Amino acid sequence: MNPEELLGQDDGQQAPEESPLISLKKDLEFYKETLREVAVEIMVEGLSAYPIFVAHQHEVALGEMILDRGELGTSWSIQASTLEEFVEKGIIQHSKKEMFIQSFKPADDFMCVFTIVPEGANFVYYPYK
Numbered sequence: 001m002n003p004e005e006l007l008g009q010d011d012g013q014q015a016p017e018e019s020p021l022i023s024l025k026k027d028l029e030f031y032k033e034t035l036r037e038v039a040v041e042i043m044v045e046g047l048s049a050y051p052i053f054v055a056h057q058h059e060v061a062l063g064e065m066i067l068d069r070g071e072l073g074t075s076w077s078i079q080a081s082t083l084e085e086f087v088e089k090g091i092i093q094h095s096k097k098e099m100f101i102q103s104f105k106p107a108d109d110f111m112c113v114f115t116i117v118p119e120g121a122n123f124v125y126y127p128y129k
Contacts, residue, residue, distance in 0.1 A: 010071070015066075016057040018102050020075065020076075021115070021117065022119055023075035023076065024053055024055055024075070024076050024115060025126075026075070027055075027069075027074045027075055027076040027078075028055075028076075028111070028113065028126050030074065031067055031074075031078060032068070032111065032126075032128050033128075034067065035053055035066075035067075035078065035111050035113070035128075036109075036128050038051070038053075038066055038080050039053075039111065041087065041106050042080065043107060047082060048082035048083055048084055048099045049083075049107070050082060050083035050084075050101065050104055051080065051081075051082060051107055051110070051111075052080075052081045052082060052083060052085075052086060052112045052113075052114055052123075053079070053080060053081070053110065053111055053112065053114070054078065054079040054080075054113075054114045054116065055076050055077070055078055055113050055114070055115045055116065056076065056079070056115075056116040057069070057075065057077070057079055057107065057116075057117075058116075060079060060116060061113075062079060062081055062085065062086075062089065062091070063079035063080050063081030063082075063085065064079055064080050064081070065077065065078075065079050066078055066079060066080045081114070083097070083100065083101070083104075086114075090116075096120060105125045108128075109125050109127060109128060109129070110125040110126060110127055110128065111125070111127075111128065112124075112125055113125070113126055
C-alpha cells in the first residue's frame with residue numbers, strides 16, 4: 001500500500017488536515033535514517049530478513065520501543081519487530097506468511113511500517129529515499 005492510499009488521496013480529494021497519517025509521514029521522514037540503521041542491524045544480526053516497524057500513538061505490546069514520541073517531541077512512536085513475531089502473535093496468520101514474504105519490498109530501500117490508528121491497522125511501505 002502506498003502512503004497516498006493510507007492518506008486517502010487516491011480519489012483525488014485532499015486528506016483532512018486532522019488526519020494523524022499526515023503527521024506519520026512527517027515523522028517517518030524525520031526517523032528514516034535511524035529506521036534504516038535498525039532494519040540493517042536486524043538483518044545483519046540474523047534476527048530476521050523481514051524487519052517491521054510498528055507506528056502508534058498509544059501503548060502497544062509488540063516489538064521493542066526504539067523511538068518514543070514523548071522523548072522526541074514527535075507525534076508517533078516506533079517499535080521494531082519482525083515477521084516472525086507477527087506470526088508468533090497471530091497478527092499474520094501462519095498460512096499467510098508466504099504471501100506476506102512475496103509482497104515484502106526490499107528492506108534496503110523501503111521500511112515496512114505496521115501503522116495502528118483508531119480505525120484499524122495496516123502495512124505501509126515507505127521509501128528511505
